[in-house]
Amino acid sequence: MRIGIVGGGAIGLLTAAYLSKQHHVTVYTNRKEQAQWLMSEGLKLVRNGEQETIFVQAKPLQERMDEEEILFIAVKQYHLPTLFDQFAHLLRSRTIVFLQNGMAHIDQLRDLPHDHIILAVVEHGALKQNDTTVIHTGIGQTKWSVWKGKGTDFQQLANDEIDHFSFQYCENWEEMVVKKLLANVLINPLTALLNVRNGQLVERSEYNEAMKLLFEEVTSVLQVTDKQAMWNYIMHICEKTAHNRSSMLRDIEEGRKTEIDAILKYIIDRAQKQRMAAPISQFLYYAVKGKEQEGEAR
Numbered sequence: 001m002r003i004g005i006v007g008g009g010a011i012g013l014l015t016a017a018y019l020s021k022q023h024h025v026t027v028y029t030n031r032k033e034q035a036q037w038l039m040s041e042g043l044k045l046v047r048n049g050e051q052e053t054i055f056v057q058a059k060p061l062q063e064r065m066d067e068e069e070i071l072f073i074a075v076k077q078y079h080l081p082t083l084f085d086q087f088a089h090l091l092r093s094r095t096i097v098f099l100q101n102g103m104a105h106i107d108q109l110r111d112l113p114h115d116h117i118i119l120a121v122v123e124h125g126a127l128k129q130n131d132t133t134v135i136h137t138g139i140g141q142t143k144w145s146v147w148k149g150k151g152t153d154f155q156q157l158a159n160d161e162i163d164h165f166s167f168q169y170c171e172n173w174e175e176m177v178v179k180k181l182l183a184n185v186l187i188n189p190l191t192a193l194l195n196v197r198n199g200q201l202v203e204r205s206e207y208n209e210a211m212k213l214l215f216e217e218v219t220s221v222l223q224v225t226d227k228q229a230m231w232n233y234i235m236h237i238c239e240k241t242a243h244n245r246s247s248m249l250r251d252i253e254e255g256r257k258t259e260i261d262a263i264l265k266y267i268i269d270r271a272q273k274q275r276m277a278a279p280i281s282q283f284l285y286y287a288v289k290g291k292e293q294e295g296e297a298r
């Protein structure tokens, strides 16, 4: 299959590396240099300390796109409006797949003309070391569900057996996305503030206690019924990605904008609509926002 991936960050490079094993993959980058380096040096995938080099096609997004059967969008949620405004040629592919954390992107999909729109949640840990190297720090899976149209093309891709990179279909997209949202609400802001890897939230009992307080608050805002199953899911993600530095921690380290609005602000807004107090979420929200500003001022 011909597959396009927009965004050469941690998740874009990870997806490109694995899918290239069986498909013709093109990475569409933001910067021209990154595309040039990927073409000349190849894409390096590191897993368990071992490195392999994979040859992929890469082009800056400003250039004409090929017509791919499946196009993955692997940019941050806040990049999406610019992407849709500036790159009308994105709209040519048949099936478009969104990998963003949080819920904020879903409303933005309503105006897209695509016949087939897939939502996916990535449960892998991935660290981008440089423009041509990605470290697979935690082997999870990618869950997917159909948001609009049919999932026939995607199903074909998901059926491939690629070692360390499997897909799992979910019937109910909302359930799938909300579960992952909760994992990100619990993991990302705490790791970003405490400056720890995901596994530390389980291993250090004090951090785990802090996490439980936040968990009680957000599960009551979202009216989660099976709290035990949800807690087990979140602990499972922490353990699977124990060595990862969360995407929010990486954003803070790199002085970039975080996805806190798509993740924690969503909970705060939900609480406000229901006239519920959510002081821990608010505290964390402002703390991460402050860190973000510190980075911008650097």
Ligand SMILES: NC(=O)C1=CN([C@@H]2O[C@H](COP(=O)(O)OP(=O)(O)OC[C@H]3O[C@@H](n4cnc5c(N)ncnc54)[C@H](OP(=O)(O)O)[C@@H]3O)[C@@H](O)[C@H]2O)C=CC1
Pocket: 006, 007, 008, 009, 010, 011, 012, 028, 029, 030, 031, 061, 074, 075, 076, 077, 079, 082, 083, 099, 100, 101, 102, 122, 123, 124, 125, 126, 127, 128, 244, 246, 247, 259
């Ligand atoms: N990292 C992780 O472990 C996980 C991340 N996710 C989710 O996956 C999504 C992607 O995250 P991640 O890969 O970590 O993010 P990164 O910040 O590593 O990568 C984002 C990439 O998008 C590129 N980009 C920005 N604007 C454009 C544009 N207009 N055209 C083309 N490329 C563009 C950036 O380019 P440039 O380098 O030039 O800025 C960058 O390479 C996020 O929504 C995140 O929540 C989900 C699960 C795990």
Ligand SMILES: CC(C)(CO)C(=O)C(=O)O
Pocket: 101, 122, 123, 124, 125, 126, 183, 184, 187, 188, 198, 237, 241, 244, 245, 246, 247, 248
């Ligand atoms: C899966 C996890 C928690 C991996 O760190 C993630 O989604 C992220 O970092 O944004």
